[in-house]
Amino acid sequence: MKTFENKVAVITGAGSGMGKYLAINLAKAGSSVAICDVNKDTLKETEDILRNYNVPSSSYVIDVSDKEEINFLAEKVIEKYGRVDLVFNNAGVAAPSSFVEMSEKDWNWCNDINYSAVINSSRAFLPHLLKNKESALINTSSIYGIITTPNNTVYHASKFAVRGFTESLMKEMHDTPVQVHCVYPGHIGTNIVSNARFNEEGEGILGIDGKPAKDREGNLLTASQIGETFREGGMDPDHAAKIILKGVKKDKKRIFVGLDAKLMETAQRIAPQHYLKIIPFILFLTLPFYIKRIMRANKARKNLSAK
Numbered sequence: 001m002k003t004f005e006n007k008v009a010v011i012t013g014a015g016s017g018m019g020k021y022l023a024i025n026l027a028k029a030g031s032s033v034a035i036c037d038v039n040k041d042t043l044k045e046t047e048d049i050l051r052n053y054n055v056p057s058s059s060y061v062i063d064v065s066d067k068e069e070i071n072f073l074a075e076k077v078i079e080k081y082g083r084v085d086l087v088f089n090n091a092g093v094a095a096p097s098s099f100v101e102m103s104e105k106d107w108n109w110c111n112d113i114n115y116s117a118v119i120n121s122s123r124a125f126l127p128h129l130l131k132n133k134e135s136a137l138i139n140t141s142s143i144y145g146i147i148t149t150p151n152n153t154v155y156h157a158s159k160f161a162v163r164g165f166t167e168s169l170m171k172e173m174h175d176t177p178v179q180v181h182c183v184y185p186g187h188i189g190t191n192i193v194s195n196a197r198f199n200e201e202g203e204g205i206l207g208i209d210g211k212p213a214k215d216r217e218g219n220l221l222t223a224s225q226i227g228e229t230f231r232e233g234g235m236d237p238d239h240a241a242k243i244i245l246k247g248v249k250k251d252k253k254r255i256f257v258g259l260d261a262k263l264m265e266t267a268q269r270i271a272p273q274h275y276l277k278i279i280p281f282i283l284f285l286t287l288p289f290y291i292k293r294i295m296r297a298n299k300a301r302k303n304l305s306a307k
Contacts, residue, residue, distance in 0.1 A: 001086075001134055001179060001249055005030035008081045010073070012064050012121065013091030015042030017190030018140070020049075021241035022088055027053040029245075031086070034077045036060040038091075056081070064091045065112035067120045074124035085132055086248070087125045089118045089139045094196040099153040106197050107154045114158035119165065129178045136179040136248050139166040143186050143261040147268050147275060170253055179251055183244055186261030189234030 001007075009026045013019035015037030023035050027050050035050070037043040040061045050057040058080055062069040077084055095102065095110040118139050129135040144152060145159030166182040173180050240257045247255035256262045267275040 001136055001251070003029070004086070004245070004249075007031045007085040008034070008077070008083055009086040009088065010034045010036075010077055010084055010125065011088040011090055012036050012117070014046050014059075015039045016046075017192070017237045018185070018188060018240050018244070019088070019090040020046045021238040022090065022244065023057075024049055025238070025241050025245055026086070027055050027057065030055060032056040032081055034058050034060070034073075034081070034084075036062045036064070036073055038063050064117035064121065065109070067116075070117065070120045070124050074121075074128070078128060083132065084125055084128045085135045087121065087129065087137050088244075089121050089137075091117060092140060092142075092192060094152070094155050094192050096151055096155070096196055097153075098151050102154065109197065110154045111158045111161075114155070115161045115165075118162050122165075122169070126178070130176060132177055134177050134179070136181065137169070137173075138181045138183060138244065138248060138255075140183045140185065141166065143184050143256075143258075143264050146184060147264050149276070167253075179248065181248055181253060181255055183247075183255045183257060184261050184265065185240060186256070186258030186264065187234045188237055188240045188257065189232065190237055 004026055007026075007030075009023075009031045011019050011023050011026075011033065014023045014035035016039075019035070019037070020042075023033050023046055027033050032055050033050060035043065035046055035057070036059065037046075038061065043059050043061060047057065047059040058076075060073055060076060062073055064070060074084075091113055093110055093113045095106045097106065122137060122139070126137065129137060139162055141162040142155075142159040144156050145163040148156050163182055163184075166180060170180040170182070235258050243257050244255055256265060264275070267278040271278055
């Protein structure tokens, strides 16, 4: 896809994070944008920003885990724009917990948003995408759809499922006008951890090493503290969105977002049984990048305070 100008794009999870900046960057590029999110307040913020660009836009408060609401979204988009050219299945959530302690409710919540919504959206929009001379379906998996860590079973399961579905669909769509892409973000500074459903029973929130998460003084960390640290240490979601859009333009089937994602994927290929032993060393190599990100975030916060 050489240009996004005069295209119609649908983005789920557009209230914040990568979805928000996918919408903004597509609007800047001249696309009409249809956005949706379950959070009406953050969705309104994105909607207000889109008004700064001279392109048609619309927003829909929907729960992507509900198949009927996804079908409603597809109907409304076609009704308003007459077609759809790009669909970004971007919405995602997390529910960190050991498997034995996770409730069925939290499992279904995470899996329905991360995986079932991708299936339902793809089913709803593909017939319309196939009518175009060129179009694209972009599904967001995760680097956690390639590697695994403890206490993230449902997140891994859902993201591995997105990966398998999307990469199989790529082959099915090979001789059609539809480009199919699978996105593998690494650590992006979004609200996914802040909005996660944590199991805080027992000894506290567990880290990826299977032990309770603590600060440097040994105090147990709260969910909000972990969420803030995660957001500040991650890649700017605007930059992440630009990487994704560049990958779509170049028709990259696998789009890795972030050096950490690329290195972890490499570690998994080199040592498929022992990559967890290699990853700490790899993350150490990326530490300077994370420090720079945190310093930039702190500087930006100070500048805002000064104003």
